[in-house]
Amino acid sequence: MKKQIKTIVIVGGGTAGWSTALNFLQKTINTKIIVVTSKEIPIIGVGESTTGRFNGLINLTSGFVKIDESDFLRKTGSTFKIGILHSDWHTIGESFTSPLGDEFKNTLYYPSESYDYSRIWHVAKHLKYNLYAQSQMMLNNKLPYFEITDDCHYFDEYNYKGKVDYKFNHEAYHLDTYKVGQYIKEKVLSHNRVSYLDDIIVSVQKNENGFLESITTKTGKIIEGDFFIDCSGFSRILIEKEFNNNFISYENELLVNRALPFHIENKENTIINNYTHVTAKKYGWMWDIPLQHRKGCGYVYSDNFITPEQAQQEIEKDLGCKINPQRDIKFKAGRLEKIWCKNVLSTGLASGFVEPLEATSIHMTVLQINHFIEQYYTEHMNFSCEVAIDQYNKEITSIWDDIKDFIILHYITPRNDTNFWKEASSPKRWSKNLKNKLEIWKNRMPRVSDYQGTLSNSFYHLGNTLWYQILIGMNLLDCKIAEKELETFNLTLFAENSHNIRLPIVKWMVENSVDNNIFYKNLEMYLKDYQKLKSAY
Ligand SMILES: Cc1cc2nc3c(=O)[nH]c(=O)nc-3n(C[C@H](O)[C@H](O)[C@H](O)COP(=O)(O)OP(=O)(O)OC[C@H]3O[C@@H](n4cnc5c(N)ncnc54)[C@H](O)[C@@H]3O)c2cc1C
Numbered sequence: 001m002k003k004q005i006k007t008i009v010i011v012g013g014g015t016a017g018w019s020t021a022l023n024f025l026q027k028t029i030n031t032k033i034i035v036v037t038s039k040e041i042p043i044i045g046v047g048e049s050t051t052g053r054f055n056g057l058i059n060l061t062s063g064f065v066k067i068d069e070s071d072f073l074r075k076t077g078s079t080f081k082i083g084i085l086h087s088d089w090h091t092i093g094e095s096f097t098s099p100l101g102d103e104f105k106n107t108l109y110y111p112s113e114s115y116d117y118s119r120i121w122h123v124a125k126h127l128k129y130n131l132y133a134q135s136q137m138m139l140n141n142k143l144p145y146f147e148i149t150d151d152c153h154y155f156d157e158y159n160y161k162g163k164v165d166y167k168f169n170h171e172a173y174h175l176d177t178y179k180v181g182q183y184i185k186e187k188v189l190s191h192n193r194v195s196y197l198d199d200i201i202v203s204v205q206k207n208e209n210g211f212l213e214s215i216t217t218k219t220g221k222i223i224e225g226d227f228f229i230d231c232s233g234f235s236r237i238l239i240e241k242e243f244n245n246n247f248i249s250y251e252n253e254l255l256v257n258r259a260l261p262f263h264i265e266n267k268e269n270t271i272i273n274n275y276t277h278v279t280a281k282k283y284g285w286m287w288d289i290p291l292q293h294r295k296g297c298g299y300v301y302s303d304n305f306i307t308p309e310q311a312q313q314e315i316e317k318d319l320g321c322k323i324n325p326q327r328d329i330k331f332k333a334g335r336l337e338k339i340w341c342k343n344v345l346s347t348g349l350a351s352g353f354v355e356p357l358e359a360t361s362i363h364m365t366v367l368q369i370n371h372f373i374e375q376y377y378t379e380h381m382n383f384s385c386e387v388a389i390d391q392y393n394k395e396i397t398s399i400w401d402d403i404k405d406f407i408i409l410h411y412i413t414p415r416n417d418t419n420f421w422k423e424a425s426s427p428k429r430w431s432k433n434l435k436n437k438l439e440i441w442k443n444r445m446p447r448v449s450d451y452q453g454t455l456s457n458s459f460y461h462l463g464n465t466l467w468y469q470i471l472i473g474m475n476l477l478d479c480k481i482a483e484k485e486l487e488t489f490n491l492t493l494f495a496e497n498s499h500n501i502r503l504p505i506v507k508w509m510v511e512n513s514v515d516n517n518i519f520y521k522n523l524e525m526y527l528k529d530y531q532k533l534k535s536a537y
Pocket residue numbers: 011012013014015016017036037038039040041042043044045046047048049050177199200201202231232233234235237259298300329331347348349350355356358359360361362363365
């Protein structure tokens with residue numbers, strides 16, 4: 001069925017629905033966008049740690065809606081996220097950092113551009129990967145804004161002066177999901193191509209070939225569309241129920257299935273961290289996401305081992321205070337077999353959910369839509385082209401499966417203090433792909449060709465770097481193999497020298513960067529300087 005896309009109907013008004021409306025508004029020209037969602041069906045209300053995908057959407061400069069980052073941060077209370085601090089995952093009492101986007105570029109192009117001799121050298125020397133700028137900013141509560149004075153020559157080759165973000169790139173945000181949803185909603189509705197209906201969808205109408213033509217709401221309205229996007233969260237009202245779409249469960253591989261979210265209000269002296277803190281607990285793990293006004297926290301656990309009451313008691317004992325749980329969330333880890341069926345695409349929780357660790361859900365929400373618009377969308381879509389639909393589905397679902405393996409990596413731990421950890425770390429939970437990777441890494445260090453993302457999915461952005469950081473943090477790589485490999489390529493001394501050159505620069509940057517809390521008190525000033533510099537490039 002060939003269709004001119006005049007109207008896109010988005011079902012759902014959670015982070016997925018509104019960010020998808022923004023994405024299509026920014027990247028299409030004539031299309032009308034209708035968001036249908038109901039206040040009677042609440043949003044999930046969690047999901048506040050992101051990756052750079054969301055940041056990229058907010059800061060898109062070429063779209064129809066302009067978002068000023070300091071306005072966004074000020075009105076939503078969002079903060080910058082540089083990475084994740086993992087505590088107690090390998091050994092109780094120990095932590096490791098995993099900075100985001102700390103991509104490695106081998107300037108020797110030897111043995112390849114992506115050969116990460118730096119992280120391999122850390123493995124060989126049995127060092128934590130936390131000595132460079134992003135980790136040090138995390139550990140010292142700094143944001144990378146500093147004034148490059150005339151006597152500082154570290155950055156001479158870049159020719160920048162004044163207060164700058166040294167990478168010209170903020171990595172990611174922590175969000176207040178309610179405020180951000182409202183903010184994006186107001187932005188997109190300010191454009192006359194987007195409209196919004198608050199109503200419950202009760203049925204859908206299809207043509208004789210099974211393509212969706214319209215949806216009917218509780219109040220009897222019929223909304224027609226050419227293309228529909230299911231962002232209805234775990235209800236999956238279009239993409240699952242209307243297309244006999246199979247749910248591929250990850251429940252045998254990942255044990256956590258329930259969450260107890262709560263908030264902690266900031267006090268005058270609360271340090272606003274620039275990282276998501278994830279702490280392994282007895283039967284799962286706890287997230288701690290810093291915003292300007294509060295922290296969003298939660299215990300993700302398996303209810304096969306403890307009850308919600310026991311989960312709350314454990315957290316209250318560890319924190320030394322009472323908590324006020326917002327709700328009791330049950331979830332099933334897994335994804336749909338097909339993300340795109342006929343003229344219906346899905347994103348957000350409607351297409352799948354692994355678990356909250358590593359903030360992969362909002363990452364995938366934006367990535368799926370980006371990939372669709374960039375690689376498949378045309379104003380005249382042939383929704384009968386099964387080959388294209390299959391290709392998209394294969395690309396996206398293989399990323400979901402790869403993310404699931406990446407998450408399992410966090411559970412490969414010597415911890416055995418509870419039955420949960422004994423079960424969670426069992427090799428019986430490892431997929432064939434993960435087993436293959438771990439087998440290869442017994443003989444050589446990880447390389448980019450080991451990931452799905454480097455085959456047809458080079459848009460994936462979760463490859464070598466993040467895997468390395470978790471592998472190092474969880475002590476899963478063999479230092480002897482790393483040492484031998486660097487010797488084979490004659491890179492040991494080079495890696496060591498590069499490391500020694502970086503340390504004083506990092507020290508200077510951290511000493512001269514702004515404290516997190518001071519940054520948020522003056523964020524317009526810092527971001528104005530940054531915008532000026534950005535526009536000069
Ligand atoms: C415990 C937990 C922690 C998480 N933490 C993170 C994290 O830190 N980082 C991250 O990236 N992700 C996280 N996630 C995932 C994140 O919450 C979601 O990606 C995000 O909130 C988007 O949700 P959504 O919009 O898909 O669904 P929802 O927020 O559930 O929205 C669904 C929408 O569909 C509408 N709807 C449903 N049925 C109908 C109907 N019949 N008619 C009309 N409207 C309908 C509802 O009204 C609602 O507006 C977490 C998830 C869980 C469960």
